[in-house]
Amino acid sequence: MPDLHDILVERVYAWLVRKTKSSSSNKMRTSGLMTALMRDISPDRIGVRVALRSLREVGSVSYKSDISGEPLEGSMIEVVPPLKDEPQTLKNWKAALFLEGGSQSDMDALSPLHSVFSGATVEQMQAFFSGLRRLRHEQAAWYGRPSFMVSAAFLCGSAKALSMFDKTALRIFGIEVSQFPARPPYIVIGGNCETSRSVVLIENPVAFETAVQSKAGESCAFLCTFGHGLSISASEHGNQLASVIEGSTGIPLYRNTTSRRPLHEILGSQRIFFWGDLDMEGLRIFERIKNRLPLLELSALYEPMINSIRDPISRHEYLSLTGKIGQRPFEAVTQAGKLIMPMCTKYAVDQETVSTQDINSLAENGLDFGSFSQ
Helix, strand or coil: CCCHHHHHHHHHHHHHHHHHCCCCCCEEECCCHHHHHHHHCCCCHHHHHHHHHHHHHCCCEEECECCCCCECCCCEEEECCCCCCCCHHHHHHHHHHHHCCCCHHHHHHHHHHHHHHCCCCHHHHHHHHHHHHHHHHHHHHHCCCCHHHHHHHHCCCCCCHHHHCCHHHHHHHCCCHHHCCCCCCEEEEEECCCCCCEEEEECCHHHHHHHHCCHHHHCEEEEEEECCCCCCCHHHHHHHHHHHHHHCCCEEEEECCCCCCCHHHHHCCCCEEEECCECHHHHHHHHHHHCCCCCCEECCCHHHHHHHHCCHHHCEECCCCCCCCCCCCCCCCCHHHHHHHHHCCCEEECHHHCCHHHHHHHHCCCCCCCCCCC
16 A cells, blocks of 8 residues: 555656646746645645655656755756556557567557457457458459458458558558459449430439439430449549549449440540539549540539529538538649639539439530530
8 A cells, every 4th residue: 555655756746747748848947846736735845855856766757956855946847757558459459460470560550550449359359460461462463352342351251341440551561452442333324325415424323313314314325433332422423433434444334224335435425524513522523534534524514503603592611511621722724624613612512403404404405514604
């Protein structure tokens, strides 16, 4: 059982740590220090002085003392912060890596992963580390396969585990997770794919469904991407579309059409257009795809959205609430991008605001960029 001296030492040290916590140097001036300690900790001056000396002897504090042994007035006292206890998950994770023969560099790289192993035993952690090490060695052979498939194959049969790990930590360890897409790169094709007047690339599946069920489907072909994965946010669909077109790796599925026209022929159309959200990310995706498909232009379906963005009650700002936080302006390089960017740097409109009636009326113009009042 600790004696009174030990208790006093602990209380004095805790007080000093608290007082210097906000200091980057962990130092504080000694002016009035003894008076403050006697007020807050103990009125026994000799006891406080002895407690400070004991802390200095073990290296917990450092200070110059006067002839009585007290901190010298007008000088500084430095406090060494207590060592933080490692979380039990980190201790277990390190033990698992050690037992599996992990190197020090492996431990340094993968230590951030411990936090996702809450409730796991050391033996279970060993199995996951073993899988990560095998994946690092065999990843080239799995290039391009969906991440949930790779995860299930290497990480104890779990399709989700790979997505739960810190990507930076895995990259340092030697696994580049970006080579494993989040979901199969399906590209769904609908409308008139044989004798279409134009082809429209659509940012998300909801707008795609509206388009293929409109009268425009009689004269236009529509393309969109989707895929089963662990999760997908609204903004991911457009980036996935761009990735499919850049890599030409899309698995074509046909919706509301009997045609089986090859994807590369459809993308080779002389009249090909893009329709996405009227926001900065939508324009970024358009310019990204246009870099691969030079004939690509914005669809006339932007016209009703441009009308909406001019109306205060039918537009929104870039907020977490609207799912657009983090979007930033960029320097557009295309003529269409330069024209549209000033309209959406502050406000945005989602493509779901475009109705079937809007699509039907614009279909007469082939759903091209068209001309709209500015």
